[in-house]
Amino acid sequence: MADQAAVSHTEHVAETPPPRKRRLPLPTAALSPLALLILWEIAARLGWIEVQFFPAPTTIAETFWQMTRTSQFWSDIGISLSRMAVGFTMGAVPGLLVGLAMGLFRPARSVFQPLIAAIYPLPKIALLPLILLIFGLGEMSKYVIVAIGVFFLMAINSMAGVMNVPAIYFDVARNLKASRWKMYFTVALPGALPGIFTGLRICVGTALLLLVAAEFVGANEGIGYRVWWAWSVFWVKTMYVGFAVIALLGFALTYAVEYLERRFLPWQGR
Amino acid sequence: MKPKIAIRNVSRFFDVKGGTFQALRNVNLEVGAEQFLCIVGPSGCGKSTLLRMLGGLEMASTGDISIAHDNPARPLTAMIFQQESVFPWLTVEKNAAYGLQVTNNWRGAESAERVTYFLEKTGLLKFRDFYPYQLSGGMKQRLSVARAFVTNPEILLMDEPFAALDEQNKLLLQQELGKLWEEFRSTVVFITHSLDEAVLLGDRVMVMSSAPGHIKQAFDIPFARPRDFLELRQQDDFHHLTRQMWELLRQEVEAARAQEAGRLSQERARRNG
Numbered sequence: 246m247a248d249q250a251a252v253s254h255t256e257h258v259a260e261t262p263p264p265r266k267r268r269l270p271l272p273t274a275a276l277s278p279l280a281l282l283i284l285w286e287i288a289a290r291l292g293w294i295e296v297q298f299f300p301a302p303t304t305i306a307e308t309f310w311q312m313t314r315t316s317q318f319w320s321d322i323g324i325s326l327s328r329m330a331v332g333f334t335m336g337a338v339p340g341l342l343v344g345l346a347m348g349l350f351r352p353a354r355s356v357f358q359p360l361i362a363a364i365y366p367l368p369k370i371a372l373l374p375l376i377l378l379i380f381g382l383g384e385m386s387k388y389v390i391v392a393i394g395v396f397f398l399m400a401i402n403s404m405a406g407v408m409n410v411p412a413i414y415f416d417v418a419r420n421l422k423a424s425r426w427k428m429y430f431t432v433a434l435p436g437a438l439p440g441i442f443t444g445l446r447i448c449v450g451t452a453l454l455l456l457v458a459a460e461f462v463g464a465n466e467g468i469g470y471r472v473w474w475a476w477s478v479f480w481v482k483t484m485y486v487g488f489a490v491i492a493l494l495g496f497a498l499t500y501a502v503e504y505l506e507r508r509f510l511p512w513q514g515r
Numbered sequence: 516m517k518p519k520i521a522i523r524n525v526s527r528f529f530d531v532k533g534g535t536f537q538a539l540r541n542v543n544l545e546v547g548a549e550q551f552l553c554i555v556g557p558s559g560c561g562k563s564t565l566l567r568m569l570g571g572l573e574m575a576s577t578g579d580i581s582i583a584h585d586n587p588a589r590p591l592t593a594m595i596f597q598q599e600s601v602f603p604w605l606t607v608e609k610n611a612a613y614g615l616q617v618t619n620n621w622r623g624a625e626s627a628e629r630v631t632y633f634l635e636k637t638g639l640l641k642f643r644d645f646y647p648y649q650l651s652g653g654m655k656q657r658l659s660v661a662r663a664f665v666t667n668p669e670i671l672l673m674d675e676p677f678a679a680l681d682e683q684n685k686l687l688l689q690q691e692l693g694k695l696w697e698e699f700r701s702t703v704v705f706i707t708h709s710l711d712e713a714v715l716l717g718d719r720v721m722v723m724s725s726a727p728g729h730i731k732q733a734f735d736i737p738f739a740r741p742r743d744f745l746e747l748r749q750q751d752d753f754h755h756l757t758r759q760m761w762e763l764l765r766q767e768v769e770a771a772r773a774q775e776a777g778r779l780s781q782e783r784a785r786r787n788g
Binding site (some may be wrong): 411414416417418419420421422423427430432436437438510511512513514 | 567569572590592593594596598599600602603604605606612614618646647648649666698721766
């Protein structure tokens with residue numbers, strides 16, 4: 246598609262398509278993390294750093310490898326992922342609907358915006374004790390803390406998405422006599438999708454953070470629990486494996502959202 | 516004959532910080548069916564506001580606008596804007612089809628043919644599956660021309676459609692629009708700040724005053740159609756007309772400048788005081 250576009254342009258008008266979002270090629274992007282790991286390895290081996298706290302990367306990798314062969318490792322990941330999925334859905338769907346309503350209708354905005362403005366700055370993690378109190382130590386408290394974090398981000402970003410759709414597109418629809426509902430579905434919603442995807446991308450990080458924190462204190466399985474437990478028994482390498490798994494999950498989920506965005510919004514030209 | 520558009524004593528006020536701003540004052544004009552009317556005026560004279568009223572995007576504060584809707588099967592108006600207005604999330608083809616689809620006037624193969632026809636006419640057929648980000652500014656503007664023509668409106672409303680384009684593209688698009696219009700006569704109200712453009716395209720040209728805008732004078736353009744724009748630009752009549760209009764317009768542009776300067780110094784005084 247891209248090549249085709251470039252070719253057709255030259256024969257038509259001397260104007261280049263807008264510049265693409267530049268990504269570092271993977272080998273270049275991997276250089277500095279790799280250098281850091283090597284430095285860390287050398288420092289650990291030469292005793293420059295305390296291996297009790299900073300075990301050499303190769304020894305962590307070995308622990309990682311051994312852990313992947315236990316069923317507990319996979320069930321921890323599975324349980325954390327399913328908690329995230331449920332909590333994410335519970336927060337994102339209402340957040341999206343409330344956000345779209347706020348963007349489209351002034352009455353909805355005047356009802357919800359002050360509430361959201363008041364609650365949003367509160368770090369959601371501070372609510373955890375209350376949520377544990379209400380929902381107990383079971384699964385529901387994990388769902389709820391993730392859902393709350395996701396809800397606000399989705400509501401705010403979907404609202405901004407709708408409100409940032411340039412007025413000219415509504416003018417076009419109105420002039421062509423589009424009905425109210427047609428206008429929502431052919432202008433407001435597609436125009437808001439980039440904002441909605443921005444919301445989803447930010448939500449991945451927040452959801453992971455809240456889940457891990459909730460699992461620290463109120464769970465007996467899951468990745469967060471495993472890291473906390475490793476601390477309490479001083480299995481430092483297991484703790485590092487936990488960090489790595491959390492980072493990889495965050496990376497993979499963010500990538501998945503970006504993939505979906507490119508797939509469903511090809512018109513952004515990314 | 517009953518005019519297609521009749522505007523009587525229309526004024527428009529806007530609420531602005533610290534009072535009201537009068538954009539239009541007692542505008543009176545008539546446009547005949549299938550007439551190509553151009554309106555020129557200094558920037559800020561309310562000509563876009565007038566056009567938006569005709570397009571149903573804005574209400575008159577006082578006065579009366581009546582537009583004859585002769586054929587209910589055709590939409591009354593379609594607007595072409597100065598800014599980029601093609602939907603970035605639709606392909607070229609779907610953008611062109613938008614007006615018919617959004618009003619449930621899509622008639623299968625017949626409509627598809629119509630879309631194809633106007634994409635061909637505007638040189639966009641090869642790019643039917645492209646998204647707007649892949650198009651140049653001139654192509655996007657041609658697409659909004661196609662989108663308007665596809666709906667087959669009784670009245671085409673154009674708000675400086677070529678103002679944002681480079682000179683070469685502008686010349687080409689003017690010529691293409693002239694040809695399209697000669698083929699599909701409809702009533703046109705065309706806003707521009709270019710006297711050349713107004714005289715080349717219009718049957719009639721109205722010069723508006725600076726704000727609050729009203730019609731200063733109307734000129735009938737005598738040139739026969741089809742018009743050859745290159746040829747026309749060489750004629751003495753053409754120069755004579757644009758010269759006459761410019762004399763008139765210059766006073767208004769100078770008045771608009773003075774207004775602007777006055778407004779700025781007032782603002783500065785308020786800020787400092």
